[in-house]
Amino acid sequence: MSARAQKNRELLESAARDLYRHRDYASVTAAEIAARAGVTERTFFRHFSDKKEMFFSGSAEMTGSIEAAIHGAADEATEWELVQIALGSLAPLFENRAELVRERQDIINANPELRERELAKRNALSAAIARALRDRGCAVEIADISGALGGVVLHAAFTKWASSTSLSLSDALSESAARVSAIASP
Numbered sequence: 001m002s003a004r005a006q007k008n009r010e011l012l013e014s015a016a017r018d019l020y021r022h023r024d025y026a027s028v029t030a031a032e033i034a035a036r037a038g039v040t041e042r043t044f045f046r047h048f049s050d051k052k053e054m055f056f057s058g059s060a061e062m063t064g065s066i067e068a069a070i071h072g073a074a075d076e077a078t079e080w081e082l083v084q085i086a087l088g089s090l091a092p093l094f095e096n097r098a099e100l101v102r103e104r105q106d107i108i109n110a111n112p113e114l115r116e117r118e119l120a121k122r123n124a125l126s127a128a129i130a131r132a133l134r135d136r137g138c139a140v141e142i143a144d145i146s147g148a149l150g151g152v153v154l155h156a157a158f159t160k161w162a163s164s165t166s167l168s169l170s171d172a173l174s175e176s177a178a179r180v181s182a183i184a185s186p
Helices: 003-022 030-037 041-047 059-072 079-095 098-109 112-135 140-162 169-184
Strands: none
Touching: 003 030, 003 041, 003 098, 030 041, 059 079, 059 112, 079 098, 079 112, 079 140, 079 169, 098 112, 098 140, 112 140, 140 169
16 A cells, blocks of 8 residues: 555544544544545545445454464464464554554444444454464364354453553453363363
8 A cells, every 4th residue: 555545544544533523423424534534535435445444444454464373373283372373463453553443442332333343344353263274274163163262252352451451452362362261171
């Protein structure tokens, strides 16, 4: 992405957050976001398929991080260790923008249509974990269960981290993974 395109994307995201601070999500249009950002509506749609996607545009980066982490892990790592490695690779993507992520999450939590999209994106990340595990030779059923558990851990950890200013996402992920391990162990 060119520097200008990146700048336009950032302007659009900032303009949307500003509008959502003062008005509810449903009443804000893509045209208003573009106008606030000082770009055309066409530029908006060059970057985002719709205004919901503004909140989830990092999905490809997250999927790439998951896949790279799993594929780059030691051969002897267990499936559960691979899930934890994959989830750990996501922490810097969020922690580097903690304030914006928390603000974004507040908007998502207040809007059912965004929560629905969030669930779909979480399911896509679970599927990415499962796919990467299968690529490493993991049995389909184990990969699917591991991917689903990874989605649960990510959601639990992210929710806890987003509502805290003293907990790192890495620590929240470790805590949530340990809880799942404790529940699953006899």
